[in-house]
Amino acid sequence: MRICLTNELGDFKTVEVSATIELENLAPLIQAELGVPPAAQQLFFNGNLLGNPKSTLASHRIGQDDIILVRARRPPPGAAQASAVAGAPAGLSRAELARQQILADPEILRRLTTQNPALSGALSNPQQFERLFNEMERQRALLEQQQEQAMRDLENADVFDVEAQRRIAEEIRKANVAQNMETAMEYHPESFGRVVMLYINCEVNGHPVKAFVDSGAQATIMSPDCAEKCHVMHLLDERFAGIARGVGTAKILGRIHSTQIKVGKLFLPCSLTVMEGKGVDLLFGLDMLKRHQACIDLEHNVLRINNEEVRFLAEHELPEFAKLEASGDAPSDETRGGPSASGAAPAPAAASGAASAPGAPQPAAAPPTSGPSPSAAAAPPPSAVPQAAAPRHAESAIRGLMDLGVSREQAIAALDACGGNADLAASMLF
Template identity: 50%
Template sequence: MPNLDFSRIVVPGSSSVPSNSLPTNVNSRREDPAQLKQLLLADPHKVSLLKQNNPQLADALLTGSLDDFARILRQQYEEREKREQLRQRMLTADPFDTEAQKLIAEEIKKSNIQANMEAAMEYNPETFGSVIMLYINCNVNGHPVKAFIDSGAQTTIMSAACAARVNITRLIDTRWAGIAKGVGVQRIIGRIHMVQIAIENDFLTTSFSVLEEQPMDMLLGLDMLKRHQCCIDLQRNVLQIGTTGTVTPFLAEADLPEVARLTYNGSAQDEELYRKMLEESKNKPGGSSS
């Protein structure tokens, strides 16, 4: 067995909670979760970093009670202490013991992963940032709407709130109700078979699946993009409509809706919503999902 310098092995955090994901000054405030929560909420930048590095704790911070926040914080402290105790046992264990060798191999694996992440942070730091989502300005029934361009979405969707705001709820066909499952879960209350949307000086028709609790107003999916031969030109930062040649710019970060910003948190109730919809669907004949 080769000689290994175990003292140089950096014990990283778990895959979901990196070792550096706890907020600055946490150790000094371990006995006062309320003060820590207040400190974090007062700084949106710290909240944004916490959402990236420690989603579980960030979710408890933004949507949970103080008891939930304190419980998760305590659990993460205990996990860190267990990892440190494990490291200490490794340093004093018999290197020829089978279990010790498994622990050593696991720590080497974690150390390699940590080194890989540190190299990425040094040479490709932009991969740890947030990408500005692609939104454009358009009009629906004479009302301005910021539409999200998503070539990864199969269908074009609109929120029920947006449909009410632009006065087209009367066109919703509830026979197309169901459940939409993707990154999150949403209830489809129906479908609008044809709506005219204005992009710059062009008037284009598309259909919408109307979602009950969709946070973003409108999402232009692949069905609409392919029909009108749209081209997402990232070099010029524009959306080009192939059928007409019209070009419209993607919105700057300052012009994005709140749902598209890093400080937005709208996924905490997805699991509960999914359970609720599945329970209600048992009492309804038919329906569809996508």
């Protein structure tokens, strides 16, 4: 029958074997295909360790086209530094051997650059690379020891102990989560990538602008800097000033009731809400999209308005802030100058809550009078409110790793070692 062998790097090898073959006889074949020595092999099927070398594939109900995960046993923490790798030149550590192998293989180098920028950036510095590599090995070994100890404790626990049963159920749940993640990484790995937001090229008063298209935002928004550059700030109606409240708050300076925006060959009338501190020059909101019956066509990657098609920008054409955001290196609220939603694009999050901007003024905005809004005058701008220092990593990434069964400290250490890449940190821990 045909089975698939895979390792933690995602390599797949298909082999033809008998269902009655014993695991110890399968070990040389695994070494030939994946390069893992028999003494270091750990075989897993459906999340379960295949520990008996005399057992057969059939005894574990492994059938046609089933997948066996092969992991290499890690030495105890510090062992890599204490001895040289077998078969390597004398004095060559595992970290240095791994560094040389990465530099010699363009495919591994490309994969590492994508998955762990911090580690790939240290390839030119052997000392820094060894420090990061050993930290990753230490975290992995420590987690494996903790998991093995937890399983031994559960095996020896009283079967009638309610707390022990609860812990067993939790371990089963974590194993299912890990298997679900492995399935996702195997069959649709694109779900772990970052989505590039939708931007188009347009012109406002002859000035080119990259506009962010967001059907989840209620109003079309422009930043004060962009309004100055487009020479429309003199049309600002300050009677519509106020505070936009959603996920965070932002100060609304007022409204430009009518101006023209050139999209493709079309000149479209538009009303703009001028808002501070959103890190985006121009945002096409739902009011603009509905008014002109726009169609966001993701199949052809265009915004279609009155049969005029305007393509969405590729990642390299995005504004600088959007490029940082797509790579996961977006600056904090303090450096950007305004609040944002955690783990979401800052502009649409606040714009979605800007109910006071379009149409008739809402309670968050002042009524149309000759003077400025009392609420706007009383409320300080968001940038003036003291804010706590941002954590090194997103709380959602830390919490996601903790849900897989590690402590908060281990999750943060893994994210540090992987340059903040949550997917790579999870694969390193498990």
